[in-house]
Amino acid sequence: MLGKKLRELIIPIRIKFFKKINQYLLESQKHTLMAQFKSYGEGCHFYVPFCINDAGNLEIGNQVTVGTYVHMWCHGGIKIGDRVMIGSHTAITSVTHDYEQENMRRTGVTKKVVIEDDVWIGTHSVILPGITIGKGAVIGANSVVTKDVEPYSIVFGSPAKHYKFRDLKECN
Template sequence: MAIAFSVGPHRVVDPGVPASLVRNEQRIRTRTQESRAFAQRVQLVMILTSRLNALPFDDLDGRRTLLTEIFGEPVPDSLSILPPFYCDYGLGASFGEQVFINQGCFFLDYGGITIGDRVLIGPRVTLCTAGHPVELDERYDFITHAPIVIEDDVWIGAAATITPGVTIGRGSVVGAGTVVAKDVPPLSVVTATSVVERKRLRSVGSSSMGTAEGFDYIKRPDGSVVITHRGRVATTLRGQRAAEFLDEVDDDPQGLMARVTGNYKHGNERTAKQHPRNRH
């Protein structure tokens, strides 16, 4: 038997509604003083963004002045936003250092958008923190909102959409055109079809088998593990071998990395000796 779940102190959602659609969600009723204040702020920010997008591209001082008005406080000197830029509220957005936002991005920030350091956001990306209830009988009467958090060193590709309540973990990559409706783990690559967890192997220094410098492994959705060296595929593990590798990474990362490094190094040496140019 299906059981309805609750979101907030006084709300029960139909069991057929995915929980990911209402996670961390808060709401305000339309046609109230709060919603009218929100609407007035939206109108003001629309005017400010239209002025921002009409500025000559080289008017950096004018752009920074308008961004300060839009966001309600001075923005970091290292923040770079290329116009056109669209925002509906402004007061909900905050930025870390060395953030780059490409052309044509949309920030619907009433629910709060927090962007960490060294974040790269591609063109036409939408960060949407606001919406309406999925329940038909409440959809017209409420505005829903939930925060978006983008942690340090994230790269979001062109035309991606981040939905309310999502956190994107540090160092992750969101592929172009991806719609992200649930949290992305740190150091992951998420595309329209999959999430790939990526972890960097620690360097173990010098040893008789070489070092692990430059090695990564990628855990794929099918359970296989791809080991790369400086971006090149060194080997692919499947089935039991992949499971044993993942277990050993947790139990003995240094020993495993030394062996992986040594095997790859020795394999490259054998390949080089077999090349026709190296035969004597």
């Protein structure tokens, strides 16, 4: 009887302890990775876990938010402006393979990705190499961006297509 009560007390303590350890490790990973960025501004928030390859080619502006499970392949360079929001499970890549070569595996093709200020990228989106997303644009969830996006436009779909321009109201 005493053993069962003791286990009932210990199990929640162990769970809480291991959750704290996991949180500490994820935060440590985040700060270690951010130290490798080419640059990043103030007020940025990265939800962990996330994965960034070749982080030295990543430039991030101020007040950028990156959701969980975001993957970035920065081999060709990725530049993210100010106040950008990137939804969870998004993939941004500046590297691809040359499908016209027989051995595609060894054919890295790099093209810089530029995401301008005040962009919102919806969850589960994919941004391909060489893309520029204009200031204030909105990328709908689950979109695959294969072409440049005009400033203040709303695009969605696979491949992403222009829906309309944002109707911005004056803020008082």
